[in-house]
Amino acid sequence: MLSHLSQGAWLLHHPETADAPFFRSLPSGALYPMVALATVVASQALISAVFALTRQAIQLGYCPPLRIVHTSPGHRGQIYLPGVNGGLMLACVAVVLGFRSSGALAAAYGVAVAGTMAITTVLFAAVVTYYVGWVNVRAQRGGGMPRGLKRLYGVMQRNAYHTPDYFRLPSGQVMELGARVEL
Known part of the structure; x- marks a missing residue:
């Protein structure tokens, strides 16, 4: 929340940086470390979500049984799926090679998000109890x-x-x- 509030305050004083307020507000020496940190955080969020959704799909019978490694004896949610991890790596490499620029990827991501939200809303309304x-x-x-x-x-x-x-x-x-x- 503090990050969003600080970006809002930054935009009030620097409206010309509306395209990327977070990265434009950083000192010049901090840009690359913050891009690296943002990449790590985003990739961990993606990996955790895919692992959790795949595990649920296996439990519901929508996905064939895959090898699940429990990485913590005290937390059942701490899991690693080696086959899914390899698939994510191949998908990421294919996306990078296929789009070749962050601008092309961002445009495709906007269309994909809008389409996914529409499809999910329709499916959710039809099958939920x-x-x-x-x-x-x-x-x-x-x-x-x-x-x-x-x-x-x-x-x-x-x-x-x-x-x-x-x-x-x-x-x-x-x-x-x-x-x-x-x-």
């Missing part, structure tokens, strides 16, 4: 809760909006799970 929980609160005689508080809970439950209706969820894609609570 919404799981909704509800609680049926029932007052019983006696018990430890004061009678007035039991009445308040009853009024709140009767006036509560039905969750699928509130969020305008499609009725054919909602799974309701409920519980009865005796007060």
